[in-house]
Amino acid sequence: MDVIERTGTVGPQYVLEFGEVMEGIGPDASMYENEWLLTNGLGGFAMGTVGGLGTRRYHGMLNAAMRPPVQRVNTLNAVNEVLVVGGERYELGFNEYVAHDRADVFHPGGWRLLRKFEKDEVVRWTYRVGALQVVKQLRLVWKRSLGVLTYRVEPAVGIAGSGVELPGEVVLELKPLVGMRDFHHLGRKGEVEEFAVEEADGQVMVTGAGLPVLYMRVDGGTFREERDWWYGFKRRAESARQQDDVEDLFTPGEWDCRFENVGGSVCEVNLYFGTEPLEMGVLRGDDGRAALLAEQIAHVEVQVEDGVDLSGLVVAGNDFVVEREVGGKKLASILAGYPWFADWGRDTMISLPGLLLCTGRYEDARATLFAYARSIRRGLVPNRFDDYGGEPHYNTVDASMWFVHAALEYVRLSGDEGAWREVLAGACGEIIEWYMKGTDGDIYMDEDGLISAGNGATQLTWMDAKRDGVVFTPRQGKAVEINALWYRALVGCGEAMKGVDAGKAQEYTNLAEGVGKAFIKTFWDERLGYLVDCVDGERRDDSLRCNQVIAVSMKESPLTDEMKRSVMETARRELLTEMGMRTLSRQDEEYRGRYAGSMFERDAAYHRGTVWAWPVGHYVEGYLRAYGFGDEAVRHGREALGGLLEEVARHSLGQLHEVFDGDEPHWPGGCTAQAWSVAEVLRAGVLVWGK
DSSP: OEEEEEEOSSSEEEEEEOOOOOTTOOOOTHHHHSEEEEEOSSSOEEEEETTOOOOSTTOEEEEEEEETTEEEEEEEEEEEEEEEETTEEEEOOOEEEOOTTSSOEEESOGGGTEEEEEESSSEEEEEEETTEEEEEEEEEOTTSSEEEEEEEEEEOTTTTTTTOOOOSEEEEEEEEEEEEEETTSOOOBTTBOOOEEEEETTEEEEEOTTSOEEEEEEETOEEEEEEEEEEEEEOHHHHHTTSOOEEEEEEEEEEEEEEESBTTBOEEEEEEEESSOOOHHHHHSOOSHHHHHHHHHHHHHTTBOTTOOOHHHHHHHHTTEEEEEETTEEEEEEOOEETTOOOBHHHHHHHHIIIIITTTOHHHHHHHHHHHHTTOBTTBOOSBOOTTSOOOBOOOSHHHHHHHHHHHHHHHHHOOHHHIIIIIHHHHHHHHHHHHHOBTTTBEEOTTSOEEBOOTTOOOSSOOOEETTEESSOOOBEEHHHHHHHHHHHHHHHHHGGGTOHHHHHHHHHHHHHHHHHHHHHHEETTTTEEOSEEETTEEEOOOOGGGGHHHHSSSOOSOHHHHHHHHHHHHHHTEETTEEESSOTTSTTOOOOOOSSHHHHHHHHTTTOEESTHHHHHHHHHHHHTTTOHHHHHHHHHHHHHHHHHTTSTTSSOOOSEEOSSTTOOEESOSEEHHHHHHHHHHHHHHHBO
């Protein structure tokens, strides 16, 4: 397999080329370990592997968001295609089945015919069948729960004009395999109600109890209804997570598409599908996504030099920006990651500067801030919105602090003083006031002015892994990054409030002075040369973690220049990797170098050594601030981002994973596409390559 990256119509195009596979040889692991992602701006998405093998419960042609951006349903899971040439049947499908009497089996052998995979605004597969090739393309319609699979049969590359005789007629059989289930849960026949199938006006409709209608239509094909179940699809990525890993899929029948004169005419059909009626004008028209991406890319490109291309990150970032209805209004939000996360307050606010401000999407940034401002309760920004439309979850201490930071950054970069006066000043003031007097989750300002939060049973910071009653990273009390953000909020709002409420502005400024002194007294350890991670009464956790770089990255920092440099050099030596920052030093006895195994094992490693990409943004900014944005600091910042920029073209093909192993070679894990990973690498890229 060769991986090639070249420029597409909007941003990069990722191309993987495959050679011929000999009989008796199974598929290369790269065919089912490298994953792709397409999104529709509503929270819906398509996802799969480059070879076409479904390995996750989340893989499919469309996971439609029935209550955007959540309540997602796996609709059209896959299509099994067969090309019939001269009576010979060539199966293009690639599935894995559970076999009870022997090892699990791959069938059919479509991977043997696959020659190329491409991804840009669409995903595309090219299969070689003798003198012919079949090009299959998947596109999702922007801001609609609709998709189009296009199949084109044509002479293979190098055949046209070579004198090789082409078949007079070929038939392409298309058999849809339908999930119609909650995307978090695998379905088995007997556990779900039977599906109803109806054919009318050229459309085939599949309906299940309590589920949306799946509409399908093939132009140029003849449908034969043959209701059936296909059993025992193995989902190997779920096996690795030690979760349920087998499902059954329903098929309503099959389309037969006949082509004559291949090479002399266009032999192409489209399979249209979705959870809303199929409007041909919508399915075939320009949905505006390309223009939106081009505008965002142009905004970033004018800020960078040296031939560095950040357009891939811009395109990746667009996948996370979605709509959410709040108080009867459609506002913007940011999904934390694909395939399983919804929109989380903490992730949204950390991601907002990179995804929306760096790309000039000020209207979306304003709408996102307003959406969360409307949901603040007792000074708390929601940790996450519910997947099924229930009440938001308010179990975080840092989402509110990141909200204030994002709001101040928005006003600084956009100049939108009206938004500050109208909504954001009040929201930020409400957060500060509640934190001062105390709010839910044992969050309160202590006598020294620092923020304390949580207890032994709660996990309120981003290092929140807990399973089976085990808290893996206890951080109750005063956490270093929370108080760095608290200081930033007080100083920043003290300045920004001057034109709104002079009394509050002075109060925050005065409080900040004491908080700065208390911060150094509490967290700075002269002997260690870095900041301790958390303090809870007499308990001082001096674990070397990446959280402390946030105290350096903020423009408003209580640390001296000498302290900043000491923190950053320690982090550079002990925590920085080519894929981001370790969550714990390798020298710590609690360090876990591999993120793998059961969910308990993964959670145990999640913040105890596992590398995360997003803190590298604050590492780069912190290093720049510690060394006055000098040339050497800029050079190091660029080096720190190099591995992640290369990673965008590997493994998830245009995206960035959530986490990587702490140990080399830092194999990726977690979500295959994570908002704050993309956002912070993009933001740091603009910092070090900006003009």
